[in-house]
Each structure stands twice: as C-alpha cells, then as structure tokens.
Amino acid sequence: MLDLGFVRDNIDVVKDALEKKGTSAPIDEFEDVDHKRRELIQKVEQLKQERNESSQKIGELKREGKDEEAQEIIDRMQTVADEIKELDEQVKKYNQRLEEIMLQLPNIPQDDVPLGEDESDNVCVKTWGEPREFDFSPQAHWDLGVNLDILDFEKGAKVSGARFTFLKRAAAKLERALIDFMIDVHTKEHGYEEVFPPFMVHEKSMYGTGQLPKFAEDSYKVEDTDYYLIPTAEVPITNMYREEILDKEDLPIHHVAYSACFRAEAGAHGRDTRGIIRQHQFNKVEMVKFVEPEKSKEEFEKLVENAETILQKLELPYRVMDMCTGDLGFTAAKKYDLEVWMPSYDTYREVSSCSNFKSFQARRAEIKYRPEPEANTKHVHTLNGSGLAIGRTVAAIMENYQTEDGEIVIPEVLKNYMGGREKITYQK
RNA sequence: GGAGAGGUGUCCGAGUCCGGUUUAAGGAGCUCGCCUGGAAAGCGAGUAAGGGUUAACGCCCUUCGAGGGUUCAAAUCCCUCCCUCUCCGCCA
Known part of the structure; x- marks a missing residue:
C-alpha cells in the first residue's frame, strides 16, 4: 500500500x-x-x-x-x-x-527499472558460466527422471492430479540435500537467521504481504476454515512482524526459511505441463529482510548476490534479469529474476525472484521502527528473494549434470549432503 | 472438543461488582534538565499509535484483545468472536 x-x-x-x-x-x-x-x-x-x-x-x-x-x-x-x-x-x-x-494501487517502480510491457522487455544485466556443450543429445529432466525411476509423474497424477509428482530415492534425497545445503550457506556464510514457518496462514496475513485481494485465484484456501496454504514463506515470515514497532537496534533482520509452497497457478494451463518446473506444490528456501529505508538498495544487491552464490557453488550457468515495469508485479519497486540454464528448453528458466518492496508491504502490514529515540516511527523496507526454488534446481542439476548414458553426476558441493555419493544411477 | 481463569499504555499493575470526580491511579524503565569533581541517590519535566486541522506551535477525534449493541455518556452493562494460561478429552 x-x-x-x-x-x-x-x-x-x-x-x-x-x-x-x-x-x-x-x-x-x-x-x-x-x-x-x-x-x-x-x-x-x-x-x-x-x-x-x-x-x-x-x-x-x-x-x-x-x-x-x-x-x-x-x-x-x-x-x-x-x-x-x-x-x-x-x-x-x-x-x-x-x-x-x-x-x-501498485507500488511505484524504482527510477532505474527498465520500461517495458512484458517479459520480452526484461533486461539481462549479467550472465555467469557457459551453457555446457553436449557431445550427445541431452535428455529433458522428465525423461531422465522416469528412466532412472526417480521421478514418478503417473503416481503423482494418480494420488493428487496434474502438476503433482513423487520424487523417489536419489531425487527425494537430492531435494532434501539442496534444502539443507542452501540453508547452511545462507546461515553460515551470509548471516541469515533460520526460521521454520507455519504453512497455513489466515486471511489477514495474506493481505499483509499483498497476495490478497488481487491474487485470490492463485491461492489455495482450506475449505470451512480461514486458512490459506502459503504460496511462499514470504507470507508467514513478513507477517511475523506485522503491527509491530521494531527497535532500531534490531535492524536489519535477515531470515531464511524452508517451506513448501502452494500455488493454484490459475491461467497457467498448458504451460510447462511436463516435468517438475511448474507444480501446485513445491519446495523453496526463501530469504526475507527487514531493513532501514536508507539501506534497502544496498541490502537488495546483497540479497541478489546471496542467491547467486548458490548457483555459483552448484556451478550452474545462469543469468540475471532486470524486470521491466510491465513485469514487475503489483508489490515490487524493483525486481531481479535469476534464471538457470536448462538444456531441455534450450534457454534460461527462473529459479529465483528477488524483490525490493520498499515500504509498500511494510505499510500494509504495519511494520515500523523508530529511527531515533524521540523520533516518529517509520515503515521499514522489506525485501525478499528465493534462495532458491528447490524443484527447479533439481531439474537444472539433472539436466546440466547428465551423462551420455543417462546418469546424473552430483555437484561437488552436494556430495557430502548426498552421503558421499558421486552419481545417480539406475537402481532396480 | 469440554470446564475454568485471564487479555488495561514500553513493562508491572489498580479500576470493572454499583456507568459520569480516571479524557486510565500507582510503580518500574527510558529520555531530558537540576544537583555533583564524576557517578549514585535525590529533585523536576517528559514518556503511545492512528486520524483531522494548522505555515508552525498547538488544538481536536479515536484506541483499555476484536467487532457489534444499550446509553446523553462505556475500561466498566449486554451479545458475538479471537488469543493466552490451567485442567480434561482426542491426537503425531
């Protein structure tokens, strides 16, 4: 607001x-x-x-x-x-x-946001790493996953319907390994404090972060209750401090959280129907910051770097996109998306979205602080970013690390998290 | 889910039976000033948020968990809901 x-x-x-x-x-x-x-x-x-x-x-x-x-x-x-x-x-x-x-009324775009109507007007501000040249024809992660019997789309559809998938064995473990790895990096190297939030919140919290009233059709509401399934950990974490006046000494607050995310994805029918790129339920590690207004630009740049670090450690090629005005969304004043190279799409796909909301969310959620002992209260600035979306990272690892015989090499930094394992191979 | 107790300002805490002298006592903390060589103690003053108005100082309105009702008037009476604590039931 x-x-x-x-x-x-x-x-x-x-x-x-x-x-x-x-x-x-x-x-x-x-x-x-x-x-x-x-x-x-x-x-x-x-x-x-x-x-x-x-x-x-x-x-x-x-x-x-x-x-x-x-x-x-x-x-x-x-x-x-x-x-x-x-x-x-x-x-x-x-x-x-x-x-x-x-x-x-939407948030006002920051001055340096590129003008544009849609996705095609977003500006690439950085690329990192070289897309791998395959000397064989690479498989998509859904083929790799089915062949290795670690992704089971049929069972997902049988149990829950379209856009639900069972991860099995090495894929399930890889999912957990990535959550652990990302949270470790953010807590130990980037100074974030971990929280584990509720996955259901009431209506007021959804308003606090701006999911409601505009995006009701994207959310899942639990029937006969006031609960919504969270579309991102941003919702519970930002609302932790709703209607509070924080001490200046408490700022900045940096939180990192794992959560499952639930999205109805209304209007996405027909997009990315194959694979695990677009699911109704996915896992994500999310970073959320509460900072003084003067520091938000700088904190935002750091947040983006923190997300990038994960991709760099995983040695996955990516690019950073500066979202144009038309693709900024309702609540953001500035937004960068990190996109990872996906061989099966022959392009980069979003794995992280980092936003600076300035005081927009804080005003709606009434999150304030006192700049000086006697001064009036001011709204904090809130920022958040995925660090990263887990499912898409799994897909990216599968595709980028595949071998000619359809196996998957474990990225160096994940080996310990995968029990010392080097490779995912077919297991009967 | 059942029974009981409770929710008052930054915190503690009185007021609620019996509506008006409480536009919330008292204490603690905090800030500023006096005092002091410095500090403690002591003394004095201040100590919320939101809104309206104003060039500003200020003045005014609202807020005692939330919402509604009764009344000229509600922290106080009535109704509904939320949350916390204790006990019971159920449950991972």
Missing part, C-alpha cells in the same frame, strides 16, 4: 506507475472520496467534541444535584448522538471505499 499523503500529493506519479505497470485502478475516484471523507470527519469530530464536553458537564451537574439542568443537556444531546451515529456510518463507508482504492 502506498502512503495516503503521498498519493494525495503525487497523483500523477501514481497514474504514471499504473501506466508503466500496465494495470489500472479506480484512481479517478480517489480525489472525490478523499475529499468527502475528510469533510465528514471534520463534521463528526466537532460533534464528538461537543458530546465529550457535555458529558463532563452532565456528570458535574448530577454530582451537584442539579438534575433538572442536567436533563436539559441530555435532551439536547440526544439529537447530537443521532447525528454522530449517522455521520459515523458515512465516514465508515468512505473509509472503506478509500481503503479499497488504496489497496488497488
């Missing part, structure tokens, strides 16, 4: 952001609703002041035994009470409408 005063004073900036992000919101209504709301508040508050003063007077008169005088005021105040009730209802309506409008 944007700051109300900011929107009031910078309506053109907001309109510009809407245009750049290729989205719309009832911004034309804003001025009218905002104005009416303030007008009503002034009226009702004046009456409330009168009521407060009269109530005190009534108390005094009653104590002095001047019941008749008191009754006179009471009679008069009955009308005032009715008026207040009426006006309060109107204020409430305008508050709700204003809130609705505010919730639909």
Whole structure:
C-alpha cells in the first residue's frame, strides 16, 4: 500500500506507475472520496467534541444535584448522538471505499527499472558460466527422471492430479540435500537467521504481504476454515512482524526459511505441463529482510548476490534479469529474476525472484521502527528473494549434470549432503 | 472438543461488582534538565499509535484483545468472536 499523503500529493506519479505497470485502478475516484471523507470527519469530530464536553458537564451537574439542568443537556444531546451515529456510518463507508482504492494501487517502480510491457522487455544485466556443450543429445529432466525411476509423474497424477509428482530415492534425497545445503550457506556464510514457518496462514496475513485481494485465484484456501496454504514463506515470515514497532537496534533482520509452497497457478494451463518446473506444490528456501529505508538498495544487491552464490557453488550457468515495469508485479519497486540454464528448453528458466518492496508491504502490514529515540516511527523496507526454488534446481542439476548414458553426476558441493555419493544411477 | 481463569499504555499493575470526580491511579524503565569533581541517590519535566486541522506551535477525534449493541455518556452493562494460561478429552 502506498502512503495516503503521498498519493494525495503525487497523483500523477501514481497514474504514471499504473501506466508503466500496465494495470489500472479506480484512481479517478480517489480525489472525490478523499475529499468527502475528510469533510465528514471534520463534521463528526466537532460533534464528538461537543458530546465529550457535555458529558463532563452532565456528570458535574448530577454530582451537584442539579438534575433538572442536567436533563436539559441530555435532551439536547440526544439529537447530537443521532447525528454522530449517522455521520459515523458515512465516514465508515468512505473509509472503506478509500481503503479499497488504496489497496488497488501498485507500488511505484524504482527510477532505474527498465520500461517495458512484458517479459520480452526484461533486461539481462549479467550472465555467469557457459551453457555446457553436449557431445550427445541431452535428455529433458522428465525423461531422465522416469528412466532412472526417480521421478514418478503417473503416481503423482494418480494420488493428487496434474502438476503433482513423487520424487523417489536419489531425487527425494537430492531435494532434501539442496534444502539443507542452501540453508547452511545462507546461515553460515551470509548471516541469515533460520526460521521454520507455519504453512497455513489466515486471511489477514495474506493481505499483509499483498497476495490478497488481487491474487485470490492463485491461492489455495482450506475449505470451512480461514486458512490459506502459503504460496511462499514470504507470507508467514513478513507477517511475523506485522503491527509491530521494531527497535532500531534490531535492524536489519535477515531470515531464511524452508517451506513448501502452494500455488493454484490459475491461467497457467498448458504451460510447462511436463516435468517438475511448474507444480501446485513445491519446495523453496526463501530469504526475507527487514531493513532501514536508507539501506534497502544496498541490502537488495546483497540479497541478489546471496542467491547467486548458490548457483555459483552448484556451478550452474545462469543469468540475471532486470524486470521491466510491465513485469514487475503489483508489490515490487524493483525486481531481479535469476534464471538457470536448462538444456531441455534450450534457454534460461527462473529459479529465483528477488524483490525490493520498499515500504509498500511494510505499510500494509504495519511494520515500523523508530529511527531515533524521540523520533516518529517509520515503515521499514522489506525485501525478499528465493534462495532458491528447490524443484527447479533439481531439474537444472539433472539436466546440466547428465551423462551420455543417462546418469546424473552430483555437484561437488552436494556430495557430502548426498552421503558421499558421486552419481545417480539406475537402481532396480 | 469440554470446564475454568485471564487479555488495561514500553513493562508491572489498580479500576470493572454499583456507568459520569480516571479524557486510565500507582510503580518500574527510558529520555531530558537540576544537583555533583564524576557517578549514585535525590529533585523536576517528559514518556503511545492512528486520524483531522494548522505555515508552525498547538488544538481536536479515536484506541483499555476484536467487532457489534444499550446509553446523553462505556475500561466498566449486554451479545458475538479471537488469543493466552490451567485442567480434561482426542491426537503425531
């Protein structure tokens, strides 16, 4: 959510952001609703002041035994009470409408975000590593996985339906190994504190991070409860500090968490139907930061580097994409995607998305801090990034590390995590 | 799921039976000032958030877990819900 005063004073900036992000919101209504709301508040508050003063007077008169005088005021105040009730209802309506409008306004893109409409306008700012030249015809991970009998799509479909997969033996272990490895790197080398969050949250938390109200159709709601399955660990972790005023000394807060993620992926029908790239449930290691506004740019660059480190240690070729305005999403002011080389697609595919939300999420979730002992509170900046998506990393390892006879070499850094194993081979 | 107890400001804690003198006592902590060679103690002042208004100082409104109701007036009375603690049941 944007700051109300900011929107009031910078309506053109907001309109510009809407245009750049290729989205719309009832911004034309804003001025009218905002104005009416303030007008009503002034009226009702004046009456409330009168009521407060009269109530005190009534108390005094009653104590002095001047019941008749008191009754006179009471009679008069009955009308005032009715008026207040009426006006309060109107204020409430305008508050709700204003809130609705505010919730639909997207974050303002940072100055250096490239202009563009969609994915094709994203800018590659870095490539690392060379895609491997195969002297044989490489297999896709779904073929490798089935042939090695470590991915079972049929069983996944049988038990849960499309976009669910059983990982078996070495693949299952590789999944766990990667979670462990990534969390170890982030906690030991990058200074993040690990948390293990709830995988279900209530509605308020989904609003806090901005998944609702805009993306309801992408989320799973548990029937007959108020719970949503989390689409990312970002949701529970960011909401850990919802409606809190943090001490300056507590900042920056850096958390890393493993979680399963659940996404309905409405509208993705037909995309990436094969393999484990796009599943309704996947694992992810997520980094979340709460920082002072002045430090957020620098913290963001570090966050991206932290995610990159994982790919570098795994020796997987990747590139860094600077998301254009049209592909930024609703809540981000700046976003980089890390894309790993996938031989079967003959292109790079997203394994991490790193966003700087500035104060957008913090304002919605009411996460603040006090810059100086006597100063007013300010919203923190929140940042997050995958470090990394596990399933896609598994797929990337399978494809990039495959041998001519369909086996998979374990990346050097993972060998210890895989019980000293060098290779995944077919096992009966 | 059942029974009981509770939720008050940064923290502790009074007030709730019986609505008005509490626009929340008292204490602790914290900040600033006085005192001191320095410190402690002592003394004095300050000590929330959100909103409205204002050039600013300030003034005003709202908030006692949340929401609704009764009333001229609610921390206090009524209803619904949430959370915490204790015990029981169920369960990995």
